[in-house]
Amino acid sequence: MPKLEIPLSRRASASCTFVLILLLLEVGCAGTNPSKNSPPPPPPSPQLSISISPTSANVRAGATQAFTAQLSNATNQNVNWTVNGISGGNATVGTISATGSYVAPAMLPNPNTVTVQVASAQDSSVKASSAVTLWNVTPNLASVTPASFNTGSFTLTLNGSRFVSGAQVTFGGSVLTTTYVSATKLTATGSEATAGMYAVKVTNPSPGSSVSGAVSVTVTASSGGNPPPPPPPPPPSACSGISTGQGGSLNGFLPFPADNLWNLNVASAPVDPNSAAIVNFIGGTAPVHADFGSGQFDGSIIGIPYIVVSSSQAPVTINLTDFADESDPGPMPVPANALVEGDPNPGDGDRHTLVVDNSSCWLYELYNAVPQGDGSWNAASTAVWDLQADGQRPLTWTSADAAGLSVFAGLARYDEVAAGEIKHALRFTLQHSRAAFVPPASHWAANSSNANAAPMGMRMRLKASFNISGFSAANQVLLKAMQQYGIIMADNGSNMYISGAPDDRWDNDDLHNLGQLTAADFEVVQMGTVYTQSNLPTGNAPAIAGFTAASSAVSAGTPVTLNWNVTGASYFIVTPQIGAIRGTTVVVNPAQTTTYTLIATNEFGRSTKTVTINVQ
Secondary structure (H helix, E strand, C coil): CCCCCCCHHHHHHHHHHHHHHHHHHHHHHHHCCHHHHCCCCCCCCCCCEEEEECCEEEEECCCEEECEEEEECCCCCCEEEEECCEECEECCCEEECCCCEEECCCCCCCCCEEEEEEEECCCCCCEEEEEEEEECCCCEEEEEECCEEECEEEEEEEEEECCCCCCEEEECCEECEEEEEECCEEEEEEEECCCEEEEEEEEECCCCCEECCCEEEEEECCCCCCCCCCCCCCCCCCCCCCCCEECCCCCCCCCCCCCCHHHCCCCCCCECCCHHHHHHHHCCCCECEEECCCCEECCEECCCCEEEECCCCCCECEEECCCHHHCCCCCECCCCCCCCCCCCCCCCCCCCEEEEECCCCEEEEEECCEECCCCCEEECEEEEEECCCCCCCCCCCCCCCCCCCCCHHHCECHHHHHHCCCCCCEEEEECCEEEEECCCCCCCCCCCCCCCCEEECCEEEECCCCCCCCCCHHHHHHHHHHHHCCEEEEEECCCCEEEECCCCCCCHHHHHHHHHCEHHHEEEECCCCCECCCCCCCCCCCEEEEEEECCCEECCCCCEEEEEEEECCCEEEEECCCEEECCCEEEECCCCCEEEEEEEEECCEEEEEEEEEEEC
């Protein structure tokens, strides 16, 4: 068979075709394996985002609110702030700085809501906003004239600051016909038939309705055409008549204004709809126990002691051991010989120590108090109280009491019983409580989830039908107070234990007769709003516009005046050296370079600011 021969030209052509096919296959294979022969595509760029905090706020007129912005994945960290779309805001809607410090307008706009917005400087379309509700400012009442007048019709002139149109004046809790004159002046008319001391306050209207501190006026009985007699000394609003010493007599002084919730007569108040269920949960047969008396029981005094000091008592350092973030710092005028609850063997009890300063009308309360060898005191928590004002702890804050209440205000004292009348509610404990409180309480210490467990601050009242005539005269004073002012739940403890101050004049056997009463003899006074974590009121802590020293460099011991400008505060503390104080100035005498801290507190929290005086 002849051999097939391929011409050279055709062989060359076939070879080229074969090579081309191989090349195409190679290219095709390379194209299907980019990871081997080509770099991977770049990952997508992270998305730019921005957030604002807080996302909503309530701000009083003229007050300051700090906003912060958080940028993510930004190469440019700069931001731009607007209020209602206006860069930097304006006097009508409020202004905002480049750092997010918003200052509310002096007058509320209509509507009283604005939007604070922050935008990325890198991409202005990336924004976040906060809804701001503007509230009226808290009024400041400085004086009331006349300070004393006869029974009958009267007209008052009120001077102060931050009054707004629609403000109302109350007189002993009753609303007066009020005329708005200016931001610093109001007039009010009314009539009073009963002589006594009455607290006058100003309430600015909603939005953000708020109340000033109280100024007391005296109503005297009319004496025909003769001039009215002077009020009896000491006036009930002054502490100077309180006797000093351990368990000193208050001599008729009533802590806190007459319209304070501790001093509210609830004899005719409605019964709470859930009263029967709450009493049943407590246990209707639980007996009343007077947790106070004379002498000692098991080597300890019986009751919660207090001591009254004067201006001669120097303030001392208070070392906070547990609840510093919810405590008022010192210094405080606590003497080394002040009794601790449970002395002389207080053990691991509550160890309350209470001090009344009759020169300044401040009350100091310590929990788990332990005196130290250098004159200072250790305490787990502390609270200061202005005995002339309606103070309240910041909401959710404790005090020396679990409920955030004043301990002293609710004690049964022998000087009151001897005078024949107790004009305030009494403090008591229950075994179980839930995570809730009602005013005047501000804090809970829940140990039960049962809906019928008491909220802190719950008030019970001895039923009017309970016959007290068979008890001793001393016990009738206590029982009448329970019928008229009630008992306020202040702490977890034994059921139906009533608190009082120790005094060697108590008759322990007689007090034991109060055990004839049980929880079933009481009813729960209508509580109104019960605050839980879900409905706590919100607001702003005080705004400190300035805290300055008249001189920043002085010689040792030179007097220097500190000044401050604060809105929305209930009380002030200056530390070190000074402690609780009223007003807007104080004189200090630094012996060495000292940084002073101003602490301003209200029901929504505290604010601080410092100033340093250099001693050369």
